[in-house]
Amino acid sequence: MAAGRWLAGVICAAAAMLYARGPLALALTALLVALVAGGLPRRWGLPARWRVTWLADAWTLGLITPLATVNAYVATQDRALTNVEASLYFETALALCTAIIGLLVLSRRLAYDDATLRAYLLLPPALQAAVLLPSARQGDPRSLLVALGGIYLAAGALTTLGWSLSGRARGWLALAGLVVYLGLVGVATGGLAALFSRPSPVPLVHVLISLAGVLMLAVEGWVGPDAPRRTALPAAGEQGQSGTGHRRSGASERH
Numbered sequence: 001m002a003a004g005r006w007l008a009g010v011i012c013a014a015a016a017m018l019y020a021r022g023p024l025a026l027a028l029t030a031l032l033v034a035l036v037a038g039g040l041p042r043r044w045g046l047p048a049r050w051r052v053t054w055l056a057d058a059w060t061l062g063l064i065t066p067l068a069t070v071n072a073y074v075a076t077q078d079r080a081l082t083n084v085e086a087s088l089y090f091e092t093a094l095a096l097c098t099a100i101i102g103l104l105v106l107s108r109r110l111a112y113d114d115a116t117l118r119a120y121l122l123l124p125p126a127l128q129a130a131v132l133l134p135s136a137r138q139g140d141p142r143s144l145l146v147a148l149g150g151i152y153l154a155a156g157a158l159t160t161l162g163w164s165l166s167g168r169a170r171g172w173l174a175l176a177g178l179v180v181y182l183g184l185v186g187v188a189t190g191g192l193a194a195l196f197s198r199p200s201p202v203p204l205v206h207v208l209i210s211l212a213g214v215l216m217l218a219v220e221g222w223v224g225p226d227a228p229r230r231t232a233l234p235a236a237g238e239q240g241q242s243g244t245g246h247r248r249s250g251a252s253e254r255h
Helices: 003-018 021-039 046-077 083-110 117-121 122-134 142-162 169-187 191-195 202-227 236-254
Strands: none
Touching: 003 021, 003 046, 003 142, 003 191, 021 046, 046 083, 046 117, 046 142, 083 117, 083 202, 117 122, 117 142, 117 169, 117 202, 117 236, 122 142, 122 169, 122 191, 122 202, 142 169, 142 236, 169 191, 169 202
16 A cells, blocks of 8 residues: 555665666656556556555655655755745745645545545645755755655555554544654754745745645544445345335235
């Protein structure tokens, strides 16, 4: 289920160590194709939640990750943004929010009856929106690869651990993992100080986007375990048979 997240994390971490951008692009493209190929057809016989997760990860890897990376790279300045930089920053921030909302809509269609699963589908983009910018360092593109590797590996670990739990613990683990990881990056690695050293209005916009991500996971994780499940209606044949059986039992009782 979390194979795509583990592989993306390993690829980004390896690229950060080797700093090989060409192989990185090829490896991530191959992973993207594999996620789509594994998520769309049903003939592979894979569990439905695996296919849903892989399709959501393909959306994240193909749309959200590039936007979040460009947005963070533009914002890693220790001076005021130029007009061109400010325009690019706001455009990528708006596109990032739109892509995350698109994934939220898609997840509600793919996993309409499982809000807990939707929380895990939204975990990687929420992590990227909140953690990538504080982790980035000016003039060091490798820091973005290190951050992406950590984000995807954390998402893979939380997903694997979460689906070994049950009930409300599973629903809350995604939110707890996001908050803990954000705290580690912000305090332990100095990400919070780095964020507020960025030019205005980058810190304010980033805090608003991060809070929206936390709220998004809180809603899905809290609603998930108690959400009413849709029960499947009996087929027409089964309904007719049950009705006939009921009438027969009633007739036998009258006799």
